[in-house]
Amino acid sequence: MVSGFYKSVYDKVKEIPFGKVATYGQIATLLGRPKSAKLVGWALSSLPFGVPWHRVVNRQGMISIENLRASKDLQAKILKSEGIKVIFKQGNYWVDLKKYLWQN
Template identity: 40%
Template sequence: MARSEEAQAFFHAVYSAVQEIPHGKVTSYGHIAKLVGTPQRPRQVGVCLKHLPIDPSARFNHENVPWQRVINAKGVISPRSQPEGSRSQATALEAEGVIVTTGALGELMVDFAEYGWFPRILPSEEGEELESIDSEEGESDEE
């Protein structure tokens, strides 16, 4: 487990941010990346979740980190190598009341307008400790 300290801090930040997603809500990898101060690395957020320990004794694990609440920017549950993975994520979301629909190509989608959680990010002096306030009114996708 010899990750560099920086990498470990990143993992920690990501897991902590994911824990802030409200029950029954979802956000994107990209938004988590922004929340932790590294807006250009949404991909690494995926890496973190991919490596989220199953072991309940781990500091961060599948039990205390709501990994299922993170989907991609298109509102689709990111397909892994195997479709079963995304399916189980859909099941986990449905278990908390989130409605998951299936697209023409079998994509599992969640309506951001209904379940999206994209708090405004307030820049701080250091750029590290980012504050976030949840704006109850989700801006659909108008800009």
């Protein structure tokens, strides 16, 4: 069910430009709920088709979990295809936030 806050999250995620990434906390802040990054993460757990979820990572630039729709491998794959350098470290994929963080 897409409603209210969720929709805002999806719209904001769609605004992330090609080749950039954003963090959960950042999106939460942009939506006016800086203390509720969790809600962003939760919203992403039930993403509608067409949202570039692969451009959203946690505060450390890490891809934390496998989604229902796609694996971390796929997410890393897509990021690479967009020109983003993905590093595999300690069993997880990471991106360089200093280089690719979305400056809005």
